[in-house]
Amino acid sequence: MTDYAAPANKAPALTTHSDEERMFGDSVRTFARQTIKPHVREMDQQAEFRRELIEEFFRLGLMAIAVPEEYGGSGGTFFQTILAIEELSAVDASAGVIVDVQNTLVNNAIVRWGDETQRKRCLPRLAADTVGAYALSEAGSGSDAFAMATRADSRGGDFVLNGRKLWITNAKEAGLFLLFANANPEAGYRGITAFLIESNTPGFKVGRKEDKLGIRASSTCELLLEDCRIPRENVIGEIGKGYKIAIETLNEGRIGIAAQMAGLARGSLDHAISYAHERKQFGKSISDFQAIRFQLAEMALDVEAARNMAYNAARLKDAGSPFVKEAAMAKYFCSQVAERVSSRAIEIFGGYGFTKDYPVEKYWRDSKIGKIYEGTSNMQLQTIANAILGK
């Protein structure tokens, strides 16, 4: 990674890091390489993320990076969150998404829309030991998320929730869920309401875990709600305004997925470069062949562009500037780059790249999710088209 010193009074390059950002990024990179890397293959095979590594995330402050210190968080920036997701995903995209969902979706919604009591009740736990999950999608409503069938009936001051959620990241490990249900179906999407649900609430159950192609160590489960009674004080934001919380958190979350994919691409490029130096054919290192050198150069170009797009969207968000179009562009582009670069890395490894004895096939499997979750690539194109066409 290249960092350039910014001359005084000049706008810095996008890849310029402040001292604090550099130290933070370096510490996450060292942690990922030294502590997570030795377990990546086994966690992928067993489709299970080691609990002690999640405890390390908490210990290092990675589960509440941008949560203010008064609520037990690290008091960092959104950009630092993006750096952490990138560095973790360069080693393991499952690690990246665990931290991504906690920070960019769950903590973010509570910081922005929670009232003071909810912030004091939830954020210190989310910073210390409680994994969070974000439950919007259902079997029948993915891209069309607001067509959800989960209902929240108002009863005696509480809400009673019934329905099912699907594809919920972190569900197996989570103690707290931010879950969307419709409290007024006649009003359509204007009935959607966000609820905080403790995992041990009667009537709430984590169901089947998906057996996935990639990010296998990250849990993805169904949720079942059967007459699940939730007190009114667990509504986040206003009743009927959950759609706004969902849209706005996902707009930000997309930058996290862009960083996950940029990190994944960078990680697979690093492996390809090391292998190209090592591997000898025709009496020399394959990195001496122009065909390989140019492929690596194109991969590096892709990674550089992807990181710049993710960084730009994150910097815009931190600056309070409009970022929705740039976030959609970054997510779309970084997920393309991740798939392309990891695929080319397999080819540079030759036959070895096609086996599970080498790390690159996993990067490619993991890359596929980037075009699917937090809005498919078609949905990102729709956002970009709306922005450029002025809709």
Ligand SMILES: Cc1cc2nc3c(=O)[nH]c(=O)nc-3n(C[C@H](O)[C@H](O)[C@H](O)COP(=O)(O)OP(=O)(O)OC[C@H]3O[C@@H](n4cnc5c(N)ncnc54)[C@H](O)[C@@H]3O)c2cc1C
């Ligand atoms: C591993 C994993 C983790 C996930 N984690 C979470 C989570 O933590 N929380 C959560 O709430 N959800 C989560 N999801 C759900 C994810 O966000 C959805 O899968 C995604 O939004 C797509 O919805 P869908 O699967 O129903 O596909 P569909 O919406 O059925 O899409 C199928 C295809 O049709 C296309 N399509 C649909 N509508 C249009 C349109 N109008 N124009 C053009 N093309 C269209 C799509 O682009 C796609 O190619 C996760 C999914 C996976 C696989």
